[in-house]
Amino acid sequence: MLIRKLGSIARLSDEEQQAIACLPIAVRPLPAAQDIVREGDRPSQCCLILDGWVCRYQLLGEGKRQIFSFHIPGDIPDLQSLHLPVMDHSVSTVTKATVGFIPHEAMLELTATYPGIAAILWRDTLVDGAIFREWMVGMGRRTATQAIAHLFCEMYAKLEAVGLATNHRYKLPVTQADLGDALGLSNVHVNRVLRELRERNLITLQGGWLEILNWAELTKLSEFDPMYLHMGRRAA
Structure with a gap:
């Protein structure tokens, strides 16, 4: 690995x-x-x-x-x-x-x-710093919906780069409490955002698997630009 x-x-x-x-x-x-x-x-x-x-x-x-x-x-x-x-x-x-x-x-x-x-x-260590900066922007300036959508896009890009995700689908084993602790949100707020993303047909989340149904729309909503990941040889 x-x-x-x-x-x-x-x-x-x-x-x-x-x-x-x-x-x-x-x-x-x-x-x-x-x-x-x-x-x-x-x-x-x-x-x-x-x-x-x-x-x-x-x-x-x-x-x-x-x-x-x-x-x-x-x-x-x-x-x-x-x-x-x-x-x-x-x-x-x-x-x-x-x-x-x-x-x-x-x-x-x-x-x-x-x-x-x-x-x-x-x-790789410098990229970690870039990710920290992006998370700081997310918690400080993005809406809860944007922040969660952005995290979903980021994790897909990272997993896809090492061959652990494909076709905008990947195993997402974190709980709603984990998402809340990462983004400074309550469990109730996380639950509300996930329901909104489902209702907008942007994602499905079932059995611990996340599928991004509309990558273009989710990246637009979250203003996700993979440049900060500096993926090197692999495009996000």
Whole structure:
């Protein structure tokens, strides 16, 4: 999954792919809602998502949660721990997940030996920053309908780029509470927006699968422009 993810950003040579494949990795299955690393931790390894969905979040007063981002197979959501020794947020599974833990020493050796891989990881980190900015605009200036529609478009573009979505349909395993925590909305408000999007024949959401029925109209409604994802070799 890491080779597929990095390969969607830039071309990897056979030697670079082999180096990634030889990384030492400890694979662990994890249940849903399981913290992988917590705010304040000093991790010595990075986590690579092999299956399932993961989120980054912080807990606020009275236990309120703010989700910063959702992550899919191929992502390394705590890559910053390579250079920032203390975690300033937590990383948790959203669904059942399979996670691979790669020692920092191995990642640092990989990036030192293969500067092309280091450049791709740096680019991926910069894209994370672009996604944070887009989410900030969404929570600050978009309507609830626009914000949810925009998130649906973003996740499709990311999943399609690594071969996990096609024909504007993908597995969406997050709950209404997760969407609310990501976009600063109540469960009631999220439910109302989902009903509106269905009634406008823009989406169907059934059995955990989201299908975008009218991609052009949904992107127009949400003002979704995939430029900020900097998809590289793959068009959104």
